[in-house]
Each structure stands twice: as structure tokens, then as C-alpha cells.
Amino acid sequence: MNDMASNTRDNLLMVVFTAAVLTMPIWLTPIGAGYPDLLQKFAIFGIFAVGFNILFGLTGYLSFGHAAFLGVGSYTAVWTFKLLGMNAVPAVFMSILFAGIFAAAIGYISLRRAGIYFSILTLAFAQMCYNLAYSVLTPITNGETGLRVLNSDPRIFDRMFPSQDTDGVLLADFFGIELTGYQGFYFCAVLLIIAFYVSLRIFRSPFGMMLKAVKSNQNRMNYTGLNTRPYTLAAFVISGMYAGLAGALLCVTDPLAGAERMQWTASGEVVLMTILGGAGTLLGPILGAALIKYFENIFSAFNEGTLQSFFSFLPESLREITVSVSSLFVGEGWHLTLGVLFMLIVVFLPGGIMEGIRRLIALFGKRGPGDGAEAKKAGALPAAAE
Amino acid sequence: MKILQVSDVNKRFGGLQALNNVNLEIEEGAVHAIIGPNGAGKSTLLNCFVGRLVPDTGTVMFNGTSLLGIKPHEINQAGVSRVFQTPEIFEEMTLLENIMIPAFAHRDGSFRINAWASVAGDTEIREKAEHILEDVDLIEKKDVIAGSLSRGDKRRLEMAMCLVQDPKLLLLDEPTAGMSRADTNNTIDLLKKIGERRITKIVIEHDMHVVFSLAHKISVLAQGTVIAEGLPDDIKGDPRVQEAYLGGAHL
Incomplete structure (x- = not known):
């Protein structure tokens, strides 16, 4: 491929992606996801997964402790709110910085091992962070109650430029614009677009190529004059910073940081998101994140009544059976649906949702008029998303 | 000397x-x-x-x-570059990428965060890589995934990966x-050709x-x-x- 063609394709991808993200409130309404709370989660966990993918998707190092950086980001954000004021910009900036420092320290030690030992080390560090936040570091984290912004906090800039009415609940703002509802979503959406663009640039850069080479053959890299350790550490820190950003945004939309955000289940969730969407692809992690958050919010809200009306076309006896079986998979049981879905995807589409899309496009291309060459071209398009 | x-x-x-x-x-x-x-x-x-x-x-x-x-x-x-007994290449990547990685290592050193540069836009490295692939007769396969090559081709690829670094x-x-x-004779010819360098x-x-x-x-x-x-x-x-x-x- 020549550089002109690949450049045009990437620009097209960015334009389509930006348009799709910004119009999410419109095109997601028909499936019941068009409300700001959920859209924010799509964007925030999309950022988390995009960052995780830079580590796991490119270098193949499976971290089981990335929720620690999400938590560090959240605590840093709330502390920035408390000390500096409710503007979201310094909070986001500080969270990325602190998560990066934490990632450098944890990564430096964990990356001395590879494979399962690396995963276990990151898991251990994350659990340590969780326990510290939950009990030992209570003065900083406020333990199990969670850290929140109080009216008595210094908030230097807010005191200097009093604009918000200080009674009532304190909310994050962006230079006077309160970040609730759709404003909150668009703040996160813009950051998602930026985060995606950075990830795209990394994928297309010599640096990204080296990260892929780490996954492929570290031995060859060493005998080719490349020092693999700093490459993996850089990827680890970058993905930690993405997690920090996501953690900050969780607090921007709701200024409360709790230790449970650092638990191993949260670390596992981002692994699921990335694999479900397609590890190592550009768009996959975002799709995976959205899918999981959608299931969590929509399916868990279904109850027997919803099912009754959904299957109302069936005869009485059949309906009872159908409802009682399918009710296992909704409401409290939404994890079961997710589990089955995950199983199906890993077995039939090891490349995740992105592989499914690629296959569909290849199939569609083959049936198109231009036969082989056309199919190849269609196959090349999603390759841009790789 | x-x-x-x-x-x-x-x-x-x-x-x-x-x-x-x-x-x-x-x-x-x-x-x-x-x-x-x-x-x-x-x-x-x-x-x-x-x-x-x-x-x-x-x-x-x-x-x-x-x-x-x-x-x-x-x-x-x-x-110092080394060709291994069993070819050590980047199996999941294309031939061109396989050559570009050592070319980058040779030009940019053992570690560099050039995350904002573009691989596709780096004509110097790409031309160098394509040139080496021509030397080892693998240029038609430059977009093929290296893992699918025959053993002889893998060996030639690995040699090209070393040559692109102009080793001493x-x-x-x-x-x-x-x-x-036949493959052995090809390899001898190739090594003789390298000898000219x-x-x-x-x-x-x-x-x-x-x-x-x-x-x-x-x-x-x-x-x-x-x-x-x-x-x-x-x-x-x-x-x-x-x-x-x-x-x-x-x-």
C-alpha cells in the first residue's frame, strides 16, 4: 500500500468515527441507549479499553491490574476538585499524570516477568492498591465511604472566582459549563475522539510497529538491536494513563471515588471488553466496551413483566415456559447472557466483533459485481481498523 | 585487520x-x-x-x-547480526514489516518513542527495505504474512533482515x-552476492x-x-x- 492511500483511509476512519460518536444520542435512541448516563459510560470505558488495547492488543502483555490506574485516576480527580476547584481540566490533567507515575512504578517491577507471571504480578499490585484504598489509606481515600468533595474543601480557584452557587451538590464544570447530562457526555465524547486519534497514530507509527514486534518475537528483536523492556514499559505507562483519564472522567460525571473501582472484577472487565471487541484492532475495544455496558444497563433492567409483553404473541402455556427460561438471562442474570456471548465469540470469532465485521464485509464484497478484486478491496477497508 | x-x-x-x-x-x-x-x-x-x-x-x-x-x-x-538455525522472524507480520523493523533499529537506535511518526510516510526506510527484498527475490511477496513462507524463503527473509542493517x-x-x-544453491549464490559488500x-x-x-x-x-x-x-x-x-x- 502506498502512504497516500493509507493516509486517506485513516482520515476517512477518523471522520466517520467522530461523526458516529457525536451523533450517538441520535442513533442509539431506538435501542434504548440514547440517554447521557449510559452514553457517558460508553465513552469512558471506551477510553479505558482503547488504552488497555495499546498494551494487550499490541504487545500481548495481559495486565490483570489496570483497574488500579482507573482508581488512582478517580482519587486524583476528586483530590484535585477538593484542592483546586470543580473545573474538570486540571482534574483530568492531574489524573493522567498520577496514573502514569503509578503505572511506571508497577510496570517497572511487573515487566520483569512475561506471560502468566506478569498477569499475576499486576493482579497482585492491583489488589494491594484496592486494600490500601479500602482500609490503610483511609485518610487519603476515605475508606469504604468513598471520597467526595465537600463544601468545606479549599477549592482555591472556586474561592477566587466564585461562580457556582455553593449550596447544594457540587458538580464538575468546564469553565462555567456544568458537566451533567449531555454536556457531560460531550465532554467525555471529545476526549474519546482524542484518545482514539492518539491510539490510531501509535498504531501507525514505528513505535507501534515495535510494540507489535514485541508480541511476535522478542528474541528476534533483541538480536536486531532493539531493547524490548523500555518498549513494553512505555506501552504499560501509556495504557495506565488512558486508564487514569477514564477514572477522572468517572468522577467528572459523578464526583465520588470509591475503592471498589479498583477491584479485580473491574480489571477483568476491561480484558473482556478488549477481547470481545477484538484485541489488537483499533475499533474493537470501543465496541466491546459499549456492548458490555449496554448489557449491564439494559439487560439488567429487564424484568418478568418486560418479557411477558415481549413474548405476548405466544400462546399462554408456551409463553410461561419461554418467559421462565429467558428470565434467567435478564435482570440479575445478565452476567449469564454476557458469559454465553463471550463464550460464543471466543469459540467462533477469536478475533472478536471486528473479525465478525471483517468476515461480513468480505462476504458482501464477494457477492458484489467486481468479484475478486472488489472483495480484496472490501477486505482492505476493515484492515484499516486493525 | x-x-x-x-x-x-x-x-x-x-x-x-x-x-x-x-x-x-x-x-x-x-x-x-x-x-x-x-x-x-x-x-x-x-x-x-x-x-x-x-x-x-x-x-x-x-x-x-x-x-x-x-x-x-x-x-x-x-x-553484529545473526541468522539463527531455525529462522527467527516476525511470523505474524508482513515481509515488508519484517525488514522495516531492523531498518528502524539500525537508523533510530535500540529504543525510541516515535509514536507520532508514520511508518507509511517513511519513504527512506521503505525504499531501503524494498531494495533488500529485491536482492533476495522476495519483493513480490512483500505484503504476505511471513509465517506462511516456506522454510527456504524464511531463511532468505531472515538474511535480508540482517543485511538491511549493513552489519560489520x-x-x-x-x-x-x-x-x-536447489534452495541450498540459491543460498550460496545469495551469500556470494552479499560477499560483494x-x-x-x-x-x-x-x-x-x-x-x-x-x-x-x-x-x-x-x-x-x-x-x-x-x-x-x-x-x-x-x-x-x-x-x-x-x-x-x-x-
Whole structure:
């Protein structure tokens, strides 16, 4: 491929992606996801997964402790709110910085091992962070109650430029614009677009190529004059910073940081998101994140009544059976649906949702008029998303 | 001038003396073959040159600096490239990418966060990589995933990966092992072509046809010791060599 063609394709991808993200409130309404709370989660966990993918998707190092950086980001954000004021910009900036420092320290030690030992080390560090936040570091984290912004906090800039009415609940703002509802979503959406663009640039850069080479053959890299350790550490820190950003945004939309955000289940969730969407692809992690958050919010809200009306076309006896079986998979049981879905995807589409899309496009291309060459071209398009 | 000087190198693995006072000098620009029966210590010796193993005693000097305790990637940056017995390539990546990675390493050093640069926009590296692929007759397959190549092609690719770095010293560990006669001849031609660049080469080889058509000088290793050294014609007739290879049996 020549550089002109690949450049045009990437620009097209960015334009389509930006348009799709910004119009999410419109095109997601028909499936019941068009409300700001959920859209924010799509964007925030999309950022988390995009960052995780830079580590796991490119270098193949499976971290089981990335929720620690999400938590560090959240605590840093709330502390920035408390000390500096409710503007979201310094909070986001500080969270990325602190998560990066934490990632450098944890990564430096964990990356001395590879494979399962690396995963276990990151898991251990994350659990340590969780326990510290939950009990030992209570003065900083406020333990199990969670850290929140109080009216008595210094908030230097807010005191200097009093604009918000200080009674009532304190909310994050962006230079006077309160970040609730759709404003909150668009703040996160813009950051998602930026985060995606950075990830795209990394994928297309010599640096990204080296990260892929780490996954492929570290031995060859060493005998080719490349020092693999700093490459993996850089990827680890970058993905930690993405997690920090996501953690900050969780607090921007709701200024409360709790230790449970650092638990191993949260670390596992981002692994699921990335694999479900397609590890190592550009768009996959975002799709995976959205899918999981959608299931969590929509399916868990279904109850027997919803099912009754959904299957109302069936005869009485059949309906009872159908409802009682399918009710296992909704409401409290939404994890079961997710589990089955995950199983199906890993077995039939090891490349995740992105592989499914690629296959569909290849199939569609083959049936198109231009036969082989056309199919190849269609196959090349999603390759841009790789 | 001597590009590589090996003096009194010993290496012991448990009860096995793998290398026993090995002395070796490689002339710059020469093709130097190291031959010897299985288990003679040829690969162990090569591993001491690239930083995979550290000798127990002795010195390895490359261009006047010691290679002992230097990491593999630093030794490569100093100008030593290695072709492995089993091709070590980036199986999941395309041929072009396989060549571009060492090309970047050669130009940009062992680590660089150039996350904002574009691979596709780097015409200097790409042209260099395509040029090397033409030299090894793999240019038509440049967008093919390397893992799908035949063993002979993989070997050629690995050689191209080393060549793109313009090494001062190229180490070849059995470059024709497991190849058909035709592939072997292709490889010999390729190595001769590389010879025009005056890269110093150390070749470990079992195939005497390859050795005698390439080498300027031959060292024979047996049980961890250099038992003979000289020009190809001298080695052919040396009774010690026949003894080492044939275990003293007379043909």
C-alpha cells in the first residue's frame, strides 16, 4: 500500500468515527441507549479499553491490574476538585499524570516477568492498591465511604472566582459549563475522539510497529538491536494513563471515588471488553466496551413483566415456559447472557466483533459485481481498523 | 585487520566442557567457516559472540572492544547480526514489516518513542527495505504474512533482515540446514552476492559443498577445541579432521 492511500483511509476512519460518536444520542435512541448516563459510560470505558488495547492488543502483555490506574485516576480527580476547584481540566490533567507515575512504578517491577507471571504480578499490585484504598489509606481515600468533595474543601480557584452557587451538590464544570447530562457526555465524547486519534497514530507509527514486534518475537528483536523492556514499559505507562483519564472522567460525571473501582472484577472487565471487541484492532475495544455496558444497563433492567409483553404473541402455556427460561438471562442474570456471548465469540470469532465485521464485509464484497478484486478491496477497508 | 578475536574461551555446562581454550581470529572481510561434528561446541561459541552466553573465562574482542557482559541488542547495534538455525522472524507480520523493523533499529537506535511518526510516510526506510527484498527475490511477496513462507524463503527473509542493517559481522548458523539442493544453491549464490559488500561472515555449516564453495578460511572444532585451521584445501586433506568427523574409521 502506498502512504497516500493509507493516509486517506485513516482520515476517512477518523471522520466517520467522530461523526458516529457525536451523533450517538441520535442513533442509539431506538435501542434504548440514547440517554447521557449510559452514553457517558460508553465513552469512558471506551477510553479505558482503547488504552488497555495499546498494551494487550499490541504487545500481548495481559495486565490483570489496570483497574488500579482507573482508581488512582478517580482519587486524583476528586483530590484535585477538593484542592483546586470543580473545573474538570486540571482534574483530568492531574489524573493522567498520577496514573502514569503509578503505572511506571508497577510496570517497572511487573515487566520483569512475561506471560502468566506478569498477569499475576499486576493482579497482585492491583489488589494491594484496592486494600490500601479500602482500609490503610483511609485518610487519603476515605475508606469504604468513598471520597467526595465537600463544601468545606479549599477549592482555591472556586474561592477566587466564585461562580457556582455553593449550596447544594457540587458538580464538575468546564469553565462555567456544568458537566451533567449531555454536556457531560460531550465532554467525555471529545476526549474519546482524542484518545482514539492518539491510539490510531501509535498504531501507525514505528513505535507501534515495535510494540507489535514485541508480541511476535522478542528474541528476534533483541538480536536486531532493539531493547524490548523500555518498549513494553512505555506501552504499560501509556495504557495506565488512558486508564487514569477514564477514572477522572468517572468522577467528572459523578464526583465520588470509591475503592471498589479498583477491584479485580473491574480489571477483568476491561480484558473482556478488549477481547470481545477484538484485541489488537483499533475499533474493537470501543465496541466491546459499549456492548458490555449496554448489557449491564439494559439487560439488567429487564424484568418478568418486560418479557411477558415481549413474548405476548405466544400462546399462554408456551409463553410461561419461554418467559421462565429467558428470565434467567435478564435482570440479575445478565452476567449469564454476557458469559454465553463471550463464550460464543471466543469459540467462533477469536478475533472478536471486528473479525465478525471483517468476515461480513468480505462476504458482501464477494457477492458484489467486481468479484475478486472488489472483495480484496472490501477486505482492505476493515484492515484499516486493525 | 582482525575484526573478531577470541582468546582462551572456556565454557562449562555442569559436567560438560563445551568450549575448551578456544582461540580464533577472524580477518575483516573474510568468510570464515566453523565446522565440526555435532556437539563440538559450534553454536555455543556463536552464542558467546552475540551475548546469549557469557564465557567462564577468556575474552571476545570485536573491533577492539570486549563483548563480554554486553547485552544482545547492544552487540547488534555495534554491528553484529545473526541468522539463527531455525529462522527467527516476525511470523505474524508482513515481509515488508519484517525488514522495516531492523531498518528502524539500525537508523533510530535500540529504543525510541516515535509514536507520532508514520511508518507509511517513511519513504527512506521503505525504499531501503524494498531494495533488500529485491536482492533476495522476495519483493513480490512483500505484503504476505511471513509465517506462511516456506522454510527456504524464511531463511532468505531472515538474511535480508540482517543485511538491511549493513552489519560489520554476519553470523550464519547453518544457513542451509533442512533445505533442498536447489534452495541450498540459491543460498550460496545469495551469500556470494552479499560477499560483494565485503561483510565479514562467520558460517557454521555441516554441508561441505556449501563450506568449500564459500569459505576463505576454515576452523575445525571438535569437543570444544579448535583442532585444525587453514585454507579449504588444507582442511580437506587433514587427517585430524577426518578422524574427528568419521571417528577414526577409514573409508
